[in-house]
Amino acid sequence: MSGPSKHEILVVDDDEGVRDSLVMLLKRSGYNVSIAINGFDALLHLKTTTPSIVISDLNMPQMSGFEFLSVVRRRFPKISVIAMSGAYLSGDAVPGGVIADAFYSKGQSTPEALLHMVSELIRTSAAHAVAHERESAPVWIPRNGKDSRGVPYVVLTCTDCLRSFPLSVVVEDLQKIQETPCLFCPNTVRYVIDFSLSIASPLPERKVETIVRRPMKIAANT
Numbered sequence: 001m002s003g004p005s006k007h008e009i010l011v012v013d014d015d016e017g018v019r020d021s022l023v024m025l026l027k028r029s030g031y032n033v034s035i036a037i038n039g040f041d042a043l044l045h046l047k048t049t050t051p052s053i054v055i056s057d058l059n060m061p062q063m064s065g066f067e068f069l070s071v072v073r074r075r076f077p078k079i080s081v082i083a084m085s086g087a088y089l090s091g092d093a094v095p096g097g098v099i100a101d102a103f104y105s106k107g108q109s110t111p112e113a114l115l116h117m118v119s120e121l122i123r124t125s126a127a128h129a130v131a132h133e134r135e136s137a138p139v140w141i142p143r144n145g146k147d148s149r150g151v152p153y154v155v156l157t158c159t160d161c162l163r164s165f166p167l168s169v170v171v172e173d174l175q176k177i178q179e180t181p182c183l184f185c186p187n188t189v190r191y192v193i194d195f196s197l198s199i200a201s202p203l204p205e206r207k208v209e210t211i212v213r214r215p216m217k218i219a220a221n222t
Contacts, residue, residue, distance in 0.1 A: 039063025067140035
């Protein structure tokens, strides 16, 4: 098995303290480590470097780990990923649709457990890469709001033809993989609605009423 120094780990977390702790742990174990503060930052990093493993938090601003890991699986299937969060005690409690090879619970799992996950994923990376190629990762999307009839909806983008179309949300609070046929091509779009994120229409500007103060007439004493 290749030594740790041969492998790079990308740590993605918006919490600086968590990032620093993981960087210290992994570097002490001989790994090369790079960091990103959210999903968008991580994708920019992946344009220039392909790490052996990505360790990503799930709850982050701008682009959540749920959405980020789904993109990683579709665009970089050879990369193994570890999802981590302090909101779930175990991988079994994580919402369906999270695309990861392992789960690390912040505050519950030990540093040794994380190092063991990393070592095992590197050892079995070839087998994971083959399985990832066969896997159809769902698209994680935010709820967009409500239409003119007050019905919640989302906007899906087909992963084949790349055309977008709206879709009404019949049941809310349903965070699992769903499927719907594309309106423009034969592809079936697999998706998960991330109810922790929502894109709301901007509030209408409030009109500022101008109060005209009329000068008061002061009667002169006679």
